[in-house]
Amino acid sequence: MSRFWSPVVHTLTPYVPGEQPRMTNLIKLNTNESPYGPSPKALAAIRAATDDTLRLYPDPSALALRQAIGRAHDVPAGHVFVGNGSDEVLAHTFQALLKHEGPLLFPDISYSFYPVYCGLYGITAQMVPLDAGMRVRVADYMRPCGGVIVPNPNAPTGMALSLADIEALLTHHRDQVVVVDEAYVDFGGETAIPLTARHDNLLVVRTLSKSSALAGLRVGYAVGHPDLIEALTRVKDSFNSYPLDRLAQAGAIAAIEDREWLANIRERIIRSRDRLTDSLGKMGFEVLPSCANFVFAHHPDHDALNLARALRERAIIVRHFRTPRIAQWLRITIGTEAECQALCDALADIMATARA
Numbered sequence: 001m002s003r004f005w006s007p008v009v010h011t012l013t014p015y016v017p018g019e020q021p022r023m024t025n026l027i028k029l030n031t032n033e034s035p036y037g038p039s040p041k042a043l044a045a046i047r048a049a050t051d052d053t054l055r056l057y058p059d060p061s062a063l064a065l066r067q068a069i070g071r072a073h074d075v076p077a078g079h080v081f082v083g084n085g086s087d088e089v090l091a092h093t094f095q096a097l098l099k100h101e102g103p104l105l106f107p108d109i110s111y112s113f114y115p116v117y118c119g120l121y122g123i124t125a126q127m128v129p130l131d132a133g134m135r136v137r138v139a140d141y142m143r144p145c146g147g148v149i150v151p152n153p154n155a156p157t158g159m160a161l162s163l164a165d166i167e168a169l170l171t172h173h174r175d176q177v178v179v180v181d182e183a184y185v186d187f188g189g190e191t192a193i194p195l196t197a198r199h200d201n202l203l204v205v206r207t208l209s210k211s212s213a214l215a216g217l218r219v220g221y222a223v224g225h226p227d228l229i230e231a232l233t234r235v236k237d238s239f240n241s242y243p244l245d246r247l248a249q250a251g252a253i254a255a256i257e258d259r260e261w262l263a264n265i266r267e268r269i270i271r272s273r274d275r276l277t278d279s280l281g282k283m284g285f286e287v288l289p290s291c292a293n294f295v296f297a298h299h300p301d302h303d304a305l306n307l308a309r310a311l312r313e314r315a316i317i318v319r320h321f322r323t324p325r326i327a328q329w330l331r332i333t334i335g336t337e338a339e340c341q342a343l344c345d346a347l348a349d350i351m352a353t354a355r356a
Contacts, residue, residue, distance in 0.1 A: 025315050035335045042258065079196065088243060090179075090220075093149075099146075109154075109326055138169055153189045155184065156331040158292040160188065160190070187293045196224050208255060272337055293333065297329065308330060318331065
């Protein structure tokens with residue numbers, strides 16, 4: 001605490017990101033990063049951008065990148081906003097579009113940055129409980145509010161809503177913005193971007209950190225009606241007119257355009273996820289059906305925190321949340337085949353030792 005702090009700082013509970021440990025021979029399955037590298041074309045584009053132009057500011061509107069995103073999703077560039085990772089895009093979204101008199105609705109088990117943004121911007125939050133099966137029930141969101149944000153697929157559960165569910169939300173809340181956070185949609189969900197053509201209250205937020213394996217580059221974007229995009233741009237230009245540097249813009253364009261690489265890596269991760277789900281099920285874990293690049297699992301006979309600690313002793317890191325409803329669950333990022341097998345071998349050994 002300091003007497004120099006602004007009053008709001010005293011009230012904040014900051015977001016705690018996933019651990020980035022420095023361990024030798026680490027199997028890192030805790031932050032949903034890709035186990036595979038980015039597109040070689042993206043790396044080549046980044047290297048090519050490290051020339052004399054770095055002395056110049058980047059394009060503040062990132063027009064070429066927005067055009068590439070527009071081509072990928074069949075929308076005009078004017079319907080696209082880009083930012084320094086989807087977290088920044090979300091931060092601008094909360095400030096520009098979700099601060100109203102009514103409460104903002106989002107799941108009680110969801111991305112834990114949402115309540116942080118609400119605290120930072122003074123937004124009233126109303127968390128809507130998932131059902132007993134850890135699903136988002138759209139009917140629970142048919143209530144008065146100032147806006148809605150749902151991850152699809154949800155995190156950390158990995159479960160997805162249908163487009164029919166999303167459209168029901170949009171139709172019911174015609175006078176409120178509905179934000180669909182699609183950080184993991186490439187791994188089995190269905191994007192809501194086509195719905196933006198007929199719903200001016202829909203904003204879809206996405207990232208290149210997961211399926212494009214560019215978590216270190218920090219590129220995110222949003223797609224929606226130009227009126228929504230203008231609001232985000234006004235906030236951005238009142239905060240930082242140059243959020244994406246030249247290297248980020250060049251690498252992101254190349255990654256988005258390399259659709260063959262993206263499809264190949266996505267299929268590899270989905271196959272590994274299905275095999276890991278099967279293997280964990282055979283060991284007695286309950287694993288929720290995942291449309292993401294991770295699984296959410298618990299074992300009825302083994303404490304989740306103890307499992308996470310025992311895995312860590314074997315240099316395998318998974319994510320454990322000390323939140324009451326999910327304290328007995330582990331979120332496990334899909335790694336390479338070898339990493340998933342090492343995880344299963346370690347879990348089998350840990351549980352056998354506990355039974356002995």
